[in-house]
Amino acid sequence: xxxxxxxxxxxxxxxxxxxxxLFTEKNFQINQTKPEFEGDYTIVLFxxxxxxxxSPDAIGNQLGQYLLNTSPELFVGFNxxxxxxxxxxxxxxxxxxxxxxxxxxxxxxKENYGKKVMVEYSSPNTxxxxxxxxxxxxxxxWSIAEIYKASGYEVIKSCIVNDxxxxxxxxxxxxxxxxxxxxxxxxxxxxxxxxxxxxxxxxNDLKAESQILINKIKLADLSDFNGVVLEKLDKxxxxxxxxxxxxxxxxxxxxxxxxxxxARNSTQVIAEAKQMLLDWEEDKPEVIELWKKMNxxxxxxxxxxxxxxxxxxxxxxxxxxxxxxxKYIVQQGLDKSVFFxxxxxxxxxxLTADGLDEKLVQRKDGTSVYITQDIGLALQKYEEYKIDNxxxxxxxxxxxxxxxxxxxxxxxxxxxxxxxxxLSYGMVELTTGKMKSREGTVVDADDLVDEMIxxxxxxxxxxxxxxxxxxxxxxxxxxxxxxxxxxxxLLRVDPKKTMVFNPEESIDFxxxxxxxxxxxxxxxxxxxxxxxxxxxxxxxxxxxxxxxEKEVIVMLEQYPDAIKQATIEYNPSVIAMYVFNLAKTFNSxxxxxxxxxxxxxxxxxxxxxLATMTANILKSGMxxxxxxxxxxx
RNA sequence: GACUUGGUAGCUCAGCUGGAUAGAGCAUCAGCCUUCUAAGCUGAGGGUCAUUGGUUCGAAUCCAAUCCAGGUCACCA
Numbered sequence: 072x073x074x075x076x077x078x079x080x081x082x083x084x085x086x087x088x089x090x091x092x093l094f095t096e097k098n099f100q101i102n103q104t105k106p107e108f109e110g111d112y113t114i115v116l117f118x119x120x121x122x123x124x125x126s127p128d129a130i131g132n133q134l135g136q137y138l139l140n141t142s143p144e145l146f147v148g149f150n151x152x153x154x155x156x157x158x159x160x161x162x163x164x165x166x167x168x169x170x171x172x173x174x175x176x177x178x179x180x181k182e183n184y185g186k187k188v189m190v191e192y193s194s195p196n197t198x199x200x201x202x203x204x205x206x207x208x209x210x211x212x213w214s215i216a217e218i219y220k221a222s223g224y225e226v227i228k229s230c231i232v233n234d235x236x237x238x239x240x241x242x243x244x245x246x247x248x249x250x251x252x253x254x255x256x257x258x259x260x261x262x263x264x265x266x267x268x269x270x271x272x273x274x275n276d277l278k279a280e281s282q283i284l285i286n287k288i289k290l291a292d293l294s295d296f297n298g299v300v301l302e303k304l305d306k307x308x309x310x311x312x313x314x315x316x317x318x319x320x321x322x323x324x325x326x327x328x329x330x331x332x333x334a335r336n337s338t339q340v341i342a343e344a345k346q347m348l349l350d351w352e353e354d355k356p357e358v359i360e361l362w363k364k365m366n367x368x369x370x371x372x373x374x375x376x377x378x379x380x381x382x383x384x385x386x387x388x389x390x391x392x393x394x395x396x397x398k399y400i401v402q403q404g405l406d407k408s409v410f411f412x413x414x415x416x417x418x419x420x421x422l423t424a425d426g427l428d429e430k431l432v433q434r435k436d437g438t439s440v441y442i443t444q445d446i447g448l449a450l451q452k453y454e455e456y457k458i459d460n461x462x463x464x465x466x467x468x469x470x471x472x473x474x475x476x477x478x479x480x481x482x483x484x485x486x487x488x489x490x491x492x493x494l495s496y497g498m499v500e501l502t503t504g505k506m507k508s509r510e511g512t513v514v515d516a517d518d519l520v521d522e523m524i525x526x527x528x529x530x531x532x533x534x535x536x537x538x539x540x541x542x543x544x545x546x547x548x549x550x551x552x553x554x555x556x557x558x559x560x561l562l563r564v565d566p567k568k569t570m571v572f573n574p575e576e577s578i579d580f581x582x583x584x585x586x587x588x589x590x591x592x593x594x595x596x597x598x599x600x601x602x603x604x605x606x607x608x609x610x611x612x613x614x615x616x617x618x619x620e621k622e623v624i625v626m627l628e629q630y631p632d633a634i635k636q637a638t639i640e641y642n643p644s645v646i647a648m649y650v651f652n653l654a655k656t657f658n659s660x661x662x663x664x665x666x667x668x669x670x671x672x673x674x675x676x677x678x679x680x681l682a683t684m685t686a687n688i689l690k691s692g693m694x695x696x697x698x699x700x701x702x703x704x
Numbered sequence: 705g706a707c708u709u710g711g712u713a714g715c716u717c718a719g720c721u722g723g724a725u726a727g728a729g730c731a732u733c734a735g736c737c738u739u740c741u742a743a744g745c746u747g748a749g750g751g752u753c754a755u756u757g758g759u760u761c762g763a764a765u766c767c768a769a770u771c772c773a774g775g776u777c778a779c780c781a
Contacts, residue, residue: 097721105724115723117761154761155724196781236781332778390781417779426707427777434779441781470708471776497709498774505774536741552743563729564717568710569774576716576730580743583717583729590743598740648718651728662736662745682740704743 073632074160075101077145078112085137090123098122103625109150110157111625117154127154162614165624166677170611172627173684176691179630181223189227189452190216192464193382197234197369198242199267201376201516203499203506203572204466207561209382211496212464213697214562214643219462221695222638227456230384231448234366235391236441240347242266243361244340245273255368261517263372266365277340284334300333307333352438379520380554381697386455388448394439397447400483401432401439409482422478430475445476446483453486460490462641467495467567494641497569499561514572524553526578527586536704548701552586555698559585562696563647583651585698588689591654592700595686598666599679607679619660623681626653630688634695643696650692657685 072080079096086094099118104110114134116127123130128151135149135156148159172178192212195201201209216226233239246253246269255262284295293304307326314323335341350358377383401418404410410420410432418433432443452461465473473493480488500506506513528549531537537545560577564570580586616624633649636642666682669675690700 100721100723102723108724113724117723120761153724198781233781238781336779415779431779436779438779440779466775467709468775469781472781495709500774502715530743534741534743536743568717571716573716573730579730581730582743584743586743587729590741594741594744601740644718648728655728658744659746661740662742665740667740704741 074164074628075103075112075632078158081138081142081145082114082134085134085141086119089133089137104157108152108155108157109159110148111160112158114156114158115154116151116156120154127151131156162616162621165616165621165628166611166614168628169624169677169680169684173680174687176687178684178688179634179691180221183225184223185225186223186460187225187227187456187458188219188460188462189229189456189458190219190462190464191229191231191452192216193230193377193384194465195230195232195373196238197232197263197266197366198238198270200261200263200372203514203516203519206380206516206519206557207496207499207566207570208464208466209377209380210558210561210697211494211566211643213382214646214695215462215464215494215641217695217697218634218637218643218646221634224460227386227458228384229386229388229452231388231390231393233390234362235351235389235394235444237344237348238270239362239366240344240351241273241277242270243358243365244343244347245269245276246365247361255371261372261375262368262370263376264517265372266369273340273344277335277338280338280340281331281334284337285331288330288334296337300337304330304333348438349436376517376520380516388451390444393448393451394444395447396451397443397445398433398439400446400450401443404432404483407483409479420479420482422475425478427471427475427478430479432479442472442476442479446479449476449480449488449491450485459487460492461487462492462494464494464496467497469493470495492641494566496566499570499572502571502573520554520557523557523578524549527553527556527580530580531704540703548704551699551701552580552589552704555585555589555693555700556580557585558696558698559588559647562643563651565644566642585693586704588650588654588693589698589700590704591658592686592689592693593702593704594661595657595682595689596702598682599686602667602679607676607683609676611677611680612673617664619663620677620681623653623656623660623685626656627681627684627688630692633692637695646692646695650689650696653685653692654689657682 079101082099082101083094083096086098100115102113102115104113114131116131119130120127131149131151131154135151135158138146138158139149145161145164146158147161150157190212192215193205193209195205212228216228219226246266249272250269253265255265258265260268287293287295288304288308291308293301296304307330311323311326314326347358351362401410404420405412405418410418412418413435415435416437417431417435419429419431421429423429430442431440432446433439449461452458463473470493473495477488477491477493480491498505501512501514503512528545531545531549531552537548540548556579557577561570563583630649630653633645637645660681664678666675666678669678693700
């Protein structure tokens with residue numbers, strides 16, 4: 072139990088005894104004492120004034136005295152300033168804590184207690200390479216998995232590969248048309264990038280063809296259209312003329328977008344893609360073969376990237392395999408009247424009673440949509456692993472989709488539908504604005520990682536501290552630092568929030584960064600290498616503590632709480648901030664006091680233990696972020 | 705338009721289950737390497753916590769309204 076909790080319990084008992092009534096942790100607040108006052112922890116007394124009808128000073132004096140009398144081993148003094156009761160904790164408590172835990176590399180982590188959680192993350196599309204946003208996703212997913220493990224969960228890391236759907240057909244069609252048999256081997260281009268190039272090629276064709284249609288529509292030439300679409304266009308054009316007269320810009324833009332959408336959907340290339348999707352779902356051999364070939368290239372590319380960034384999965388699901396289960400469940404749901412069929416054959420769910428809309432779950436041509444396979448997968452996960460909780464690491468642009476999915480799972484009476492949690496993270500923007508693939512402002516994951524590693528190499532060489540490293544050790548070090556900087560940079564902010572990626576800031580190795588923490592660790596290790604173990608394994612003779620020594624131990628004590636908070640909030644940034652603050656506190660201590668040349672042997676021993684435990688926790692905490700710490704740098 | 709998330713120092717972010725004089729990092733300026741790794745340490749300047757009103761002994765934090773920005777509302781995924 073943390074010291075803050077211990078104090079809380081003591082205060083509850085004390086108040087209950089002193090005032091002969093029941094108190095809970097909600098009746099008062101406990102904080103760390105601000106540095107400008109004497110004491111370690113502070114009880115805010117104002118909230119007690121009303122119910123006890125006594126002055127803050129009187130309540131505080133009574134409480135402080137009682138705590139001192141009943142737990143003299145823990146409390147050694149108190150003072151009251153303006154309604155705040157500041158309690159001083161005994162040095163013996165801190166030194167005992169240190170002595171007991173300094174060599175425990177599992178400090179702060181809990182034993183497995185039998186709960187299973189699945190963390191789904193990464194979930195790439197197999198039509199383009201990974202970019203900066205995927206990196207945030209991957210790092211978050213990995214870190215959440217590690218944090219849950221540390222909290223005693225059994226964790227299964229999973230990934231759903233979106234290897235099916237009309238977007239996949241797009242790159243296949245462009246490849247058929249333009250590639251002339253080009254492969255990653257023949258071109259020397261990484262597989263995922265090669266396929267991505269053809270996806271872009273398709274999008275360009277689509278844009279060009281739909282532009283021709285739009286131009287014709289603007290001239291009121293509707294000869295390319297017929298049926299329902301023609302009727303709709305007719306109506307749109309009439310409304311547009313009216314709007315032009317009253318100059319309602321907003322609505323005009325909206326209508327233009329609708330026309331654009333119709334034009335895109337009426338193009339020859341889209342028709343080809345749609346046909347290919349149908350052929351695909353009907354298992355036409357030539358489509359399946361092409362799909363397998365191109366998917367294979369993408370996986371090779373992804374594998375290389377995953378290996379580079381240190382991401383992996385215990386279970387990989389493929390949409391191409393789960394969509395059938397999804398369709399099956401949709402059929403079952405139809406029989407149970409959870410879903411309903413419209414005249415044209417499309418299948419829907421009515422969520423208007425829940426404040427949402429009607430949602431399509433299967434197209435009129437019988438092919439499945441995005442959510443169809445998600446329904447299948449949700450069930451499959453539970454049946455395969457009997458998991459207690461399911462965490463989805465998915466961008467906040469899909470909040471609505473996930474809300475719908477959860478609702479559908481509930482309506483289908485799926486087990487544990489309530490234990491689905493969408494870890495919704497914000498987009499990564501650039502200093503110049505949003506990333507847009509169409510404008511070529513997307514930051515490619517492979518490029519970025521390479522650049523970070525190159526920067527760490529340049530920086531390390533300039534500092535010239537690594538003369539006796541082997542070539543292999545150097546390579547490993549550059550990787551550790553470069554990736555450490557990048558992961559820390561992406562994980563140090565609250566996942567929920569949209570964040571700005573500043574290239575210059577991201578390669579900064581000073582201050583609130585991964586390399587700062589790594590450096591602190593390496594520096595401690597350097598000292599410990601020079602000291603013999605025997606020097607710091609004796610019991611401490613004295614519990615004298617300097618201010619800065621105590622500050623470090625107080626930080627160390629809070630590690631378990633940081634893990635707990637990160638778990639509850641699904642928030643790795645809690646760990647990043649904690650680890651940074653610990654390193655900072657230690658560095659201040661380090662600059663003021665010598666470890667190797669401490670004043671007495673007892674002091675030296677205390678400081679060696681302090682340094683050891685700090686290094687252990689820095690390593691452990693960074694591991695929760697998926698970041699390695701070097702022994703030397 | 706509806707729903708939703710956010711607005712804190714020049715920049716990037718903490719703090720938000722109400723508590724003492726609102727904190728970091730970067731950037732700027734001034735110091736610290738004949739002693740354990742200076743990727744470090746110390747100090748200075750920098751704030752109408754979007755605005756207005758409310759609740760409270762006490763509001764960056766809770767409530768309401770307004771303004772601004774992002775996201776979603778597809779037979780795309």
